[in-house]
Amino acid sequence: MLSVVVLISGSGSNLLALLEAADNPLYGARVLAVGSDNPADGLAHAERFGIPTFVVSPQAFDSREAWADMLLANINHFKPDLVVLAGFMRILPSNFVQAMSPNLINTHPSLLPAFPGAHAVRDALEAGVKTTGVTIHVVDEGVDTGPHIAQREVEVQTDDNEHDLHERIKSVERELLVATVKDIAAKNIHLASLTN
Numbered sequence: 001m002l003s004v005v006v007l008i009s010g011s012g013s014n015l016l017a018l019l020e021a022a023d024n025p026l027y028g029a030r031v032l033a034v035g036s037d038n039p040a041d042g043l044a045h046a047e048r049f050g051i052p053t054f055v056v057s058p059q060a061f062d063s064r065e066a067w068a069d070m071l072l073a074n075i076n077h078f079k080p081d082l083v084v085l086a087g088f089m090r091i092l093p094s095n096f097v098q099a100m101s102p103n104l105i106n107t108h109p110s111l112l113p114a115f116p117g118a119h120a121v122r123d124a125l126e127a128g129v130k131t132t133g134v135t136i137h138v139v140d141e142g143v144d145t146g147p148h149i150a151q152r153e154v155e156v157q158t159d160d161n162e163h164d165l166h167e168r169i170k171s172v173e174r175e176l177l178v179a180t181v182k183d184i185a186a187k188n189i190h191l192a193s194l195t196n
């Protein structure tokens with residue numbers, strides 16, 4: 001059974017999809033804990049499933065590295081096989097990435113390498129692309145630059161606003177994230193071989 005810690009910053013709909021999937025023992029992965037950089041709404045999903053949560057706020061630390069060390073200490077307490085960034089909106093410093101690599105994945109609402117960063121959906125709309133989507137990738141020390149694991153396209157509609165397009169992307173994203181974690185658990189995907 002693959003053990004997973006999920007990090008979120010917001011509403012946690014991707015987290016909820018993982019929690020629901022992992023509720024079935026046949027899924028092959030279980031969520032040990034959920035962490036956040038703030039008292040995010042999505043932590044309530046974990047609490048409903050009886051899964052421990054932790055918040056490590058960067059404001060309480062003198063440096064990003066010290067914050068990341070505390071985040072790592074909280075994660076290491078659970079000794080997970082994999083850490084999933086599911087709407088975690090902070091860039092992790094290299095001490096964190098090096099400690100977890102390659103067992104650290106992120107889901108991002110664009111077809112990377114297009115539109116990295118915190119405003120991928122808005123940036124895609126402003127660029128006027130006809131197709132955007134979602135990318136799940138291994139996290140490296142860059143911003144959304146790590147090796148891709150899976151991508152799915154989502155068509156942009158002419159009357160789309162940021163909210164509507166993001167919601168359509170997220171419905172595809174939840175399915176892709178659940179399927180990708182299942183494939184990692186089943187060893188159909190080998191993260192180490194993507195990073196060599």
Ligand code: GAR
Nearest residue numbers: 010011012013014087107108109117
């Ligand atoms: C997701 O679309 C995720 O890809 C995005 O935040 C959303 C979180 O939704 N992450 C990023 O933009 C990271 N750069 P959720 O809280 O409902 O799962």
